[in-house]
Amino acid sequence: MVSRIIKIILVAIGAVACISGGVLYAMFPKIIKAKIEEQLILANGTTTYENWKNIPIPMYVRFYIFNVTNPSDFMNNNAKPIVEEVGPYTFKINRKKEVIGRNEERDTVQYNEVNTYIFQPEISAGTQDEMVYVVNAPLQGIAKIATKNIPPLIRPFFMPLLSSLLIHYKEYVIVKRKIRQLLFDGYEVRLLKDLNKSASRFVKIPPLLPNNTFGLFYGKNATSGGTFTVFTGKSNSSRFTLIDTWNNKRFLPYWSSKYCNMINGTDGGQFPPHTTKEEILYVFSTDLCRSLNFEYEKEVNIKGIKTNRFTIPAQFYAAPVANPDNQCFCSNNQSCLNGGVIELTTCKRGAPVVASAPHFYQASKQYLQNVIGLKPDKTLHQTFLDVEPMTGLVLNARKRIQLNIDVKRTPELESLQSINDVLIPLAWLSEVSQFSLPASIIIIFKQS
Ligand SMILES: *[C@@H]1O[C@H](CO)[C@@H](O)[C@H](O)[C@H]1NC(C)=O
Numbered sequence: 540m541v542s543r544i545i546k547i548i549l550v551a552i553g554a555v556a557c558i559s560g561g562v563l564y565a566m567f568p569k570i571i572k573a574k575i576e577e578q579l580i581l582a583n584g585t586t587t588y589e590n591w592k593n594i595p596i597p598m599y600v601r602f603y604i605f606n607v608t609n610p611s612d613f614m615n616n617n618a619k620p621i622v623e624e625v626g627p628y629t630f631k632i633n634r635k636k637e638v639i640g641r642n643e644e645r646d647t648v649q650y651n652e653v654n655t656y657i658f659q660p661e662i663s664a665g666t667q668d669e670m671v672y673v674v675n676a677p678l679q680g681i682a683k684i685a686t687k688n689i690p691p692l693i694r695p696f697f698m699p700l701l702s703s704l705l706i707h708y709k710e711y712v713i714v715k716r717k718i719r720q721l722l723f724d725g726y727e728v729r730l731l732k733d734l735n736k737s738a739s740r741f742v743k744i745p746p747l748l749p750n751n752t753f754g755l756f757y758g759k760n761a762t763s764g765g766t767f768t769v770f771t772g773k774s775n776s777s778r779f780t781l782i783d784t785w786n787n788k789r790f791l792p793y794w795s796s797k798y799c800n801m802i803n804g805t806d807g808g809q810f811p812p813h814t815t816k817e818e819i820l821y822v823f824s825t826d827l828c829r830s831l832n833f834e835y836e837k838e839v840n841i842k843g844i845k846t847n848r849f850t851i852p853a854q855f856y857a858a859p860v861a862n863p864d865n866q867c868f869c870s871n872n873q874s875c876l877n878g879g880v881i882e883l884t885t886c887k888r889g890a891p892v893v894a895s896a897p898h899f900y901q902a903s904k905q906y907l908q909n910v911i912g913l914k915p916d917k918t919l920h921q922t923f924l925d926v927e928p929m930t931g932l933v934l935n936a937r938k939r940i941q942l943n944i945d946v947k948r949t950p951e952l953e954s955l956q957s958i959n960d961v962l963i964p965l966a967w968l969s970e971v972s973q974f975s976l977p978a979s980i981i982i983i984f985k986q987s
C-alpha cells in the first residue's frame with residue numbers, strides 16, 4: 540500500500556518515468572527521498588516547473604454576500620443589523636505564473652501571478668444581476684479619512700459640506716447594489732469626484748479608490764497581484780518555493796514592526812518536501828497583507844493518499860492583550876480590536892476594512908452578538924490545507940476570509956449620526972482547490 544501511494548505522488552509530480560518496478564519504492568526509501576528532491580525543483584523542462592506555472596488542480600472562488608434585511612430599522616431606530624447570507628456566486632480561477640527572471644546565484648525565480656476569473660452560473664445560487672442591501676464601504680472610508688485627516692480649523696467648513704454631499708448622492712449606511720458591482724465590475728462613487736473638486740482648495744484628498752470605483756475584486760481580473768521571487772529548491776530542497784521577496788521587498792510596508800512585516804513561507808500552493816506534523820507552516824497572504832501560520836490538526840485521507848491537515852490556530856487571531864505578538868498589527872494602541880479579527884486599514888488606503896473568519900468563527904463573542912443572522916461553523920468556515928508530507932504538495936485547500944466594515948457613528952455627518960458602532964460583514968469568500976486524479980494516474984494506481 541505504501542509503495543502504491545508513493546507511486547501516485549511520484550506520478551503526480553512526473554517522477555515515475557525515472558524509476559521502474561514497484562518493489563524499488565519500499566526497499567529504498569533513501570532513493571525515494573532523493574528522487575523526490577531531485578524532482579521538486581523549479582527548473583526548465585521539469586513537470587514540477589510546468590505544474591507550478593500553470594497549476595493543474597482546478598481552483599474556484601465562491602463569494603457569499605450579506606444582505607441586510609432591516610436597513611431602515613438599523614439606520615433610523617438603533618436596531619441591530621439583521622443579515623442574510625446569499626450565494627455562492629462562483630468563479631473558476633485560471634492561475635498563471637509569468638516568469639520574468641532568474642537569479643542563479645541566489646537560486647531564485649521571479650514571476651508575476653495573473654488570475655483570470657470566469658463566472659460559473661451552473662454552480663452559483665443566482666445571477667450577478669441580483670440586488671442586495673449591503674453596508675456602504677466607501678461611505679465609511681470617506682468618513683474615517685475625514686474624521687482622521689481634516690485639520691480642526693477646516694472642520695467647521697468641511698464637515699457640513701461633506702454631510703450635504705453625502706445626502707445629495709444618497710450615500711446612506713446601507714445601499715442597494717448588484718452582485719456584479721460588489722465583486723469585479725465595481726461602481727463609481729461619484730461623490731468622490733465632486734468632493735475632490737469642491738474640497739481640493741482646503742485639503743488634499745488622498746485617492747481612496749482606484750478610478751473612484753469600489754468593488755471587492757475591482758481591477759483584480761486578469762491583472763498581476765504583485766511580483767514574487769521564490770527559491771527554486773535546486774541548491775537546498777528545504778527552500779523549495781519559499782518566498783524570498785514580494786514586489787522586490789523582503790519586508791512589508793504595512794505594519795509597525797519588523798516582526799509583523801515578515802514575509803514568511805510560501806504562497807500556500809505547496810511547501811518544501813518532507814513536512815512534519817510538528818512544523819509550523821507559514822503562508823504569505825496578499826489578501827490579508829501578512830504572513831499566516833498553520834498548525835497540524837489531523838490526518839485526512841484523499842483518494843487513498845494520506846495527507847496532514849493544517850489549520851490556523853485560534854491564537855493567531857488573538858487580541859494583543861492575549862497574544863502580545865499581535866500588538867504590531869494594531870494601528871492604534873488606544874483602540875485595538877478584540878480577538879478574531881484583523882484590521883486591514885493600513886493596507887487598504889485607509890479604508891476601515893476588517894478581515895475575520897466567515898461568520899466570525901473563532902472571534903470574540905461581541906462581534907457575533909452585535910449582528911443578527913450569523914452562525915459560525917467549523918466545517919463551513921475554517922481555513923485549512925491538506926498537505927502530502929513527502930512532497931509538500933497541497934492536495935486540497937479552503938481559504939476562507941470574511942470582509943467586514945467598521946461602521947462608526949459620526950455626529951457631524953447626517954447619514955452617520957443615528958447609528959451604533961458595529962462591525963458589519965459585507966461578504967465572505969472561499970477559495971477552493973481540490974485535487975482530483977487525472978485518468979492516466981488512476982490507471983497506474985489500479986495496475987500497481
Ligand atoms: C528556460 O526557458 C526559457 C524559455 O523557454 C529561456 O528563455 C531561459 O533562458 C531558460 N532558462 C534556463 C536557465 O535554461
Ligand SMILES: *[C@@H]1O[C@H](CO)[C@@H](O)[C@H](O)[C@H]1NC(C)=O
Nearest residue numbers: 606607608625669670671672
Ligand atoms: C436581499 O434582500 C431583499 C429584501 O430584503 C430582497 O428583495 C432581495 O431579493 C435579496 N437579495 C437576494 C440576492 O436574495
Ligand SMILES: *[C@@H]1O[C@H](CO)[C@@H](O)[C@H](O)[C@H]1NC(C)=O
Nearest residue numbers: 630655656657658723760761
Ligand atoms: C475576466 O476577464 C476575462 C477576459 O480576460 C473575461 O472573459 C471574464 O469574463 C472576466 N471575468 C470577470 C468576472 O469579469
Ligand SMILES: *[C@@H]1O[C@H](CO)[C@@H](O)[C@H](O)[C@H]1NC(C)=O
Nearest residue numbers: 731732735739744745746747
Ligand atoms: C483630485 O483632483 C486632482 C486634480 O484636480 C487630481 O490630481 C487627483 O488625482 C484627484 N483625486 C481624486 C481622489 O480623484
Ligand SMILES: *[C@@H]1O[C@H](CO)[C@@H](O)[C@H](O)[C@H]1NC(C)=O
Nearest residue numbers: 748749750751752757758759
Ligand atoms: C481605471 O480606468 C482606466 C481607464 O478606463 C483603466 O485603464 C484602468 O485599468 C482602470 N483601473 C483599474 C484599477 O481598473
Ligand SMILES: *[C@@H]1O[C@H](CO)[C@@H](O)[C@H](O)[C@H]1NC(C)=O
Nearest residue numbers: 774775776777778779781811
Ligand atoms: C537550507 O534551507 C533551510 C531553510 O531555509 C536552512 O535552515 C538550512 O540551513 C539550509 N541548508 C543549507 C545547507 O544551506
Ligand SMILES: *[C@@H]1O[C@H](CO)[C@@H](O)[C@H](O)[C@H]1NC(C)=O
Nearest residue numbers: 798799801803821830831832
Ligand atoms: C516568520 O517566521 C519566523 C520563523 O522563520 C517566525 O519566528 C516568525 O514568528 C514569523 N513571523 C510571522 C509574522 O508570522
Ligand SMILES: *[C@@H]1O[C@H](CO)[C@@H](O)[C@H](O)[C@H]1NC(C)=O
Nearest residue numbers: 795866867869870871872873
Ligand atoms: C504600542 O505599544 C507597543 C507596546 O506596548 C509599543 O512598542 C509601540 O511603540 C506602541 N505604538 C504606538 C504607535 O504607540
